[in-house]
Amino acid sequence: MPSKPKRHHAPGALTKRASLQRVHDAPKQTTTERGYGWQWQKLRKRVLSEEPLCRACAEEGLVTTAAEIDHIDGNSHNNARDNLRPLCRPCHLQRTAKDQAFGKMQWRPEWLRHSTIPLTIVCGPPASGKSSYVAKHAQPGDLVIDLDVIASHLSGQSLHGWDRGQWLVPAIRTRNEMLGDIGRPTRQWARAWLIVSEAKAELRQWWADKLAPQKIVVLETPASVCIERVRQDAERKRDSNFETIARWWEAYTRRDGDVVVR
Numbered sequence: 001m002p003s004k005p006k007r008h009h010a011p012g013a014l015t016k017r018a019s020l021q022r023v024h025d026a027p028k029q030t031t032t033e034r035g036y037g038w039q040w041q042k043l044r045k046r047v048l049s050e051e052p053l054c055r056a057c058a059e060e061g062l063v064t065t066a067a068e069i070d071h072i073d074g075n076s077h078n079n080a081r082d083n084l085r086p087l088c089r090p091c092h093l094q095r096t097a098k099d100q101a102f103g104k105m106q107w108r109p110e111w112l113r114h115s116t117i118p119l120t121i122v123c124g125p126p127a128s129g130k131s132s133y134v135a136k137h138a139q140p141g142d143l144v145i146d147l148d149v150i151a152s153h154l155s156g157q158s159l160h161g162w163d164r165g166q167w168l169v170p171a172i173r174t175r176n177e178m179l180g181d182i183g184r185p186t187r188q189w190a191r192a193w194l195i196v197s198e199a200k201a202e203l204r205q206w207w208a209d210k211l212a213p214q215k216i217v218v219l220e221t222p223a224s225v226c227i228e229r230v231r232q233d234a235e236r237k238r239d240s241n242f243e244t245i246a247r248w249w250e251a252y253t254r255r256d257g258d259v260v261v262r
Protein backbone atom coordinates (compact mmCIF):
# COMPACT_ATOMS: atom_id res chain seq x y z
CA MET A 1 0.00 0.00 0.00
CA PRO A 2 2.16 2.86 -1.22
CA SER A 3 -0.42 5.56 -0.52
CA LYS A 4 -0.97 4.80 3.17
CA PRO A 5 -1.89 8.01 4.99
CA LYS A 6 0.98 9.72 6.81
CA ARG A 7 -0.72 9.79 10.20
CA HIS A 8 -0.45 6.02 10.45
CA HIS A 9 3.33 6.22 10.54
CA ALA A 10 4.82 5.97 13.99
CA PRO A 11 6.45 9.26 15.04
CA GLY A 12 10.21 9.00 15.15
CA ALA A 13 13.50 9.89 13.58
CA LEU A 14 12.27 9.47 10.04
CA THR A 15 9.33 11.85 10.51
CA LYS A 16 11.56 14.39 12.19
CA ARG A 17 14.13 14.20 9.44
CA ALA A 18 11.44 14.43 6.78
CA SER A 19 10.05 17.61 8.33
CA LEU A 20 13.47 19.22 8.58
CA GLN A 21 14.15 18.19 5.01
CA ARG A 22 10.95 19.83 3.86
CA VAL A 23 11.75 23.04 5.68
CA HIS A 24 15.26 23.19 4.25
CA ASP A 25 14.13 22.35 0.75
CA ALA A 26 11.32 24.84 0.64
CA PRO A 27 13.25 28.02 -0.22
CA LYS A 28 15.31 26.37 -2.96
CA GLN A 29 12.49 24.85 -4.99
CA THR A 30 10.06 26.81 -7.10
CA THR A 31 6.42 25.75 -7.06
CA THR A 32 6.80 24.37 -10.59
CA GLU A 33 9.71 22.19 -9.48
CA ARG A 34 7.52 20.84 -6.71
CA GLY A 35 5.07 19.85 -9.40
CA TYR A 36 2.22 22.20 -8.53
CA GLY A 37 2.12 23.88 -11.92
CA TRP A 38 -0.21 26.42 -13.38
CA GLN A 39 -3.51 25.19 -11.92
CA TRP A 40 -2.01 25.50 -8.46
CA GLN A 41 -0.84 29.06 -9.16
CA LYS A 42 -4.38 30.01 -10.11
CA LEU A 43 -5.84 28.40 -7.01
CA ARG A 44 -3.17 29.93 -4.80
CA LYS A 45 -3.94 33.39 -6.17
CA ARG A 46 -7.64 32.89 -5.59
CA VAL A 47 -7.18 31.79 -1.97
CA LEU A 48 -4.84 34.71 -1.23
CA SER A 49 -7.30 37.20 -2.71
CA GLU A 50 -10.16 35.72 -0.66
CA GLU A 51 -8.12 35.60 2.53
CA PRO A 52 -5.11 37.93 2.38
CA LEU A 53 -4.03 37.58 6.03
CA CYS A 54 -2.04 34.80 7.69
CA ARG A 55 -4.62 32.64 9.47
CA ALA A 56 -2.19 31.37 12.12
CA CYS A 57 -1.17 34.92 13.06
CA ALA A 58 -4.83 35.97 13.08
CA GLU A 59 -5.60 33.17 15.55
CA GLU A 60 -3.13 34.80 17.90
CA GLY A 61 -4.57 38.26 17.33
CA LEU A 62 -1.78 39.32 14.94
CA VAL A 63 -2.33 40.92 11.54
CA THR A 64 0.21 39.65 8.97
CA THR A 65 0.02 39.46 5.19
CA ALA A 66 -0.13 35.87 3.97
CA ALA A 67 2.39 34.73 1.39
CA GLU A 68 1.88 30.98 1.13
CA ILE A 69 -0.86 28.38 1.11
CA ASP A 70 -0.78 25.48 3.53
CA HIS A 71 -2.60 22.18 3.14
CA ILE A 72 -4.27 21.76 6.53
CA ASP A 73 -4.33 17.95 6.43
CA GLY A 74 -0.74 17.80 5.16
CA ASN A 75 -1.84 16.17 1.88
CA SER A 76 -0.59 18.38 -0.96
CA HIS A 77 -3.03 16.72 -3.38
CA ASN A 78 -6.10 17.72 -1.40
CA ASN A 79 -6.84 21.14 -2.88
CA ALA A 80 -10.36 21.46 -1.49
CA ARG A 81 -10.87 25.08 -0.41
CA ASP A 82 -11.51 24.14 3.23
CA ASN A 83 -8.20 22.27 3.29
CA LEU A 84 -6.26 25.38 2.24
CA ARG A 85 -5.17 28.12 4.61
CA PRO A 86 -3.06 31.18 3.85
CA LEU A 87 -0.02 31.63 6.07
CA CYS A 88 2.93 34.01 6.25
CA ARG A 89 6.29 32.42 5.50
CA PRO A 90 7.50 32.12 9.13
CA CYS A 91 4.21 30.52 10.20
CA HIS A 92 4.27 28.15 7.24
CA LEU A 93 7.77 26.92 8.08
CA GLN A 94 6.92 26.65 11.75
CA ARG A 95 3.60 24.86 11.22
CA THR A 96 5.03 22.43 8.69
CA ALA A 97 7.76 21.38 11.10
CA LYS A 98 5.46 21.30 14.14
CA ASP A 99 2.56 19.56 12.44
CA GLN A 100 4.79 16.76 11.35
CA ALA A 101 6.53 16.50 14.69
CA PHE A 102 3.49 16.60 16.98
CA GLY A 103 0.38 16.10 14.91
CA LYS A 104 -1.96 18.87 13.91
CA MET A 105 -2.61 21.72 16.30
CA GLN A 106 -6.23 22.58 16.84
CA TRP A 107 -6.79 26.08 18.18
CA ARG A 108 -10.52 25.79 17.68
CA PRO A 109 -11.49 22.13 17.36
CA GLU A 110 -14.51 21.57 15.16
CA TRP A 111 -15.51 18.51 17.18
CA LEU A 112 -16.31 20.41 20.40
CA ARG A 113 -19.77 19.94 21.91
CA HIS A 114 -21.96 22.05 24.17
CA SER A 115 -20.80 22.07 27.76
CA THR A 116 -22.91 19.88 30.03
CA ILE A 117 -22.02 22.04 33.06
CA PRO A 118 -22.38 25.83 33.49
CA LEU A 119 -19.44 27.38 31.65
CA THR A 120 -18.05 30.92 31.73
CA ILE A 121 -15.58 32.00 29.03
CA VAL A 122 -13.23 34.83 30.04
CA CYS A 123 -11.53 36.86 27.28
CA GLY A 124 -9.10 39.77 27.15
CA PRO A 125 -5.59 40.82 26.16
CA PRO A 126 -2.46 39.55 27.97
CA ALA A 127 -2.25 40.84 31.57
CA SER A 128 -5.86 42.06 31.49
CA GLY A 129 -6.58 40.04 34.64
CA LYS A 130 -8.30 36.95 33.20
CA SER A 131 -6.73 34.50 35.66
CA SER A 132 -7.39 36.82 38.60
CA TYR A 133 -11.01 37.23 37.51
CA VAL A 134 -11.48 33.46 37.43
CA ALA A 135 -9.62 32.97 40.73
CA LYS A 136 -11.95 35.51 42.32
CA HIS A 137 -15.19 34.00 40.99
CA ALA A 138 -14.49 30.26 40.79
CA GLN A 139 -15.42 28.00 43.69
CA PRO A 140 -13.85 24.79 44.96
CA GLY A 141 -14.98 22.00 42.65
CA ASP A 142 -14.92 24.19 39.54
CA LEU A 143 -12.77 23.24 36.54
CA VAL A 144 -10.51 26.03 35.24
CA ILE A 145 -9.20 25.61 31.69
CA ASP A 146 -6.30 28.02 31.22
CA LEU A 147 -3.62 27.39 28.59
CA ASP A 148 -0.94 29.12 30.72
CA VAL A 149 -1.69 26.90 33.70
CA ILE A 150 -1.71 23.76 31.54
CA ALA A 151 1.58 24.64 29.79
CA SER A 152 3.17 25.59 33.09
CA HIS A 153 2.18 22.21 34.58
CA LEU A 154 3.39 20.26 31.55
CA SER A 155 6.69 22.10 31.19
CA GLY A 156 7.54 22.80 34.83
CA GLN A 157 8.18 26.38 33.67
CA SER A 158 6.62 29.55 35.04
CA LEU A 159 3.02 30.58 34.36
CA HIS A 160 3.93 33.30 31.87
CA GLY A 161 7.45 32.31 30.95
CA TRP A 162 6.90 28.88 29.36
CA ASP A 163 8.49 28.18 26.01
CA ARG A 164 5.74 28.49 23.39
CA GLY A 165 7.84 26.91 20.66
CA GLN A 166 8.17 23.73 22.67
CA TRP A 167 5.00 23.57 24.76
CA LEU A 168 2.21 25.24 22.82
CA VAL A 169 1.19 22.17 20.84
CA PRO A 170 1.07 19.73 23.80
CA ALA A 171 -0.69 22.37 25.93
CA ILE A 172 -3.35 22.94 23.25
CA ARG A 173 -3.87 19.20 23.01
CA THR A 174 -4.39 18.88 26.77
CA ARG A 175 -6.69 21.92 26.79
CA ASN A 176 -8.76 20.35 24.01
CA GLU A 177 -9.07 17.11 25.99
CA MET A 178 -10.43 19.12 28.92
CA LEU A 179 -12.86 20.90 26.59
CA GLY A 180 -13.94 17.48 25.34
CA ASP A 181 -14.52 16.38 28.95
CA ILE A 182 -17.05 19.13 29.67
CA GLY A 183 -18.97 18.14 26.54
CA ARG A 184 -19.81 14.81 28.17
CA PRO A 185 -22.11 14.28 31.14
CA THR A 186 -19.92 14.66 34.23
CA ARG A 187 -20.26 14.84 37.98
CA GLN A 188 -16.63 15.66 38.43
CA TRP A 189 -17.04 19.44 38.39
CA ALA A 190 -19.82 21.82 39.38
CA ARG A 191 -18.91 24.51 36.86
CA ALA A 192 -16.20 25.29 34.32
CA TRP A 193 -14.18 28.36 33.33
CA LEU A 194 -12.33 28.78 30.05
CA ILE A 195 -9.73 31.46 29.42
CA VAL A 196 -9.08 32.47 25.80
CA SER A 197 -7.89 35.85 24.53
CA GLU A 198 -10.22 36.17 21.45
CA ALA A 199 -10.35 39.85 20.49
CA LYS A 200 -12.84 39.45 17.66
CA ALA A 201 -16.59 39.24 18.20
CA GLU A 202 -16.98 36.56 15.51
CA LEU A 203 -14.41 34.33 17.22
CA ARG A 204 -16.13 34.68 20.60
CA GLN A 205 -19.33 33.84 18.74
CA TRP A 206 -17.59 30.71 17.42
CA TRP A 207 -16.88 29.60 21.01
CA ALA A 208 -20.42 30.53 22.04
CA ASP A 209 -21.87 28.36 19.25
CA LYS A 210 -19.57 25.43 20.02
CA LEU A 211 -19.66 25.33 23.81
CA ALA A 212 -22.94 27.11 24.66
CA PRO A 213 -21.45 28.92 27.69
CA GLN A 214 -23.66 30.55 30.30
CA LYS A 215 -21.80 33.77 29.65
CA ILE A 216 -18.77 35.28 27.99
CA VAL A 217 -16.90 37.89 30.01
CA VAL A 218 -14.60 40.36 28.24
CA LEU A 219 -12.04 42.25 30.30
CA GLU A 220 -11.69 45.61 28.59
CA THR A 221 -8.60 46.44 30.61
CA PRO A 222 -6.93 49.46 28.95
CA ALA A 223 -3.73 48.68 27.04
CA SER A 224 -1.78 51.06 29.28
CA VAL A 225 -2.79 49.07 32.39
CA CYS A 226 -1.90 45.72 30.75
CA ILE A 227 1.47 47.11 29.63
CA GLU A 228 2.22 48.39 33.12
CA ARG A 229 1.44 44.95 34.59
CA VAL A 230 3.77 43.29 32.06
CA ARG A 231 6.47 45.79 33.08
CA GLN A 232 6.02 44.90 36.75
CA ASP A 233 6.16 41.16 36.10
CA ALA A 234 9.66 39.82 35.48
CA GLU A 235 8.20 36.53 34.20
CA ARG A 236 6.38 38.03 31.25
CA LYS A 237 8.27 38.59 28.04
CA ARG A 238 7.99 42.32 27.40
CA ASP A 239 8.26 42.91 23.66
CA SER A 240 6.03 40.03 22.56
CA ASN A 241 3.42 40.94 25.18
CA PHE A 242 3.43 44.65 24.31
CA GLU A 243 2.91 43.63 20.69
CA THR A 244 0.11 41.18 21.48
CA ILE A 245 -1.67 43.70 23.74
CA ALA A 246 -1.58 46.32 20.94
CA ARG A 247 -2.80 43.80 18.35
CA TRP A 248 -5.60 42.64 20.64
CA TRP A 249 -6.93 46.16 21.02
CA GLU A 250 -6.61 46.79 17.26
CA ALA A 251 -8.58 43.64 16.50
CA TYR A 252 -11.13 44.01 19.32
CA THR A 253 -14.81 44.17 18.45
CA ARG A 254 -17.79 44.03 20.82
CA ARG A 255 -20.38 41.26 20.69
CA ASP A 256 -23.98 41.54 21.86
CA GLY A 257 -24.47 39.49 24.99
CA ASP A 258 -20.89 39.64 26.26
CA VAL A 259 -20.45 40.80 29.84
CA VAL A 260 -17.95 43.65 29.67
CA VAL A 261 -15.72 44.33 32.68
CA ARG A 262 -13.72 47.55 32.75
Ligand SMILES: [Zn+2]
Pocket residue numbers: 054055056057058064087088089090091092
Ligand atom coordinates in the same frame (compact mmCIF):
# COMPACT_ATOMS: atom_id res chain seq x y z
ZN1 LIG B 1 1.80 34.14 10.29
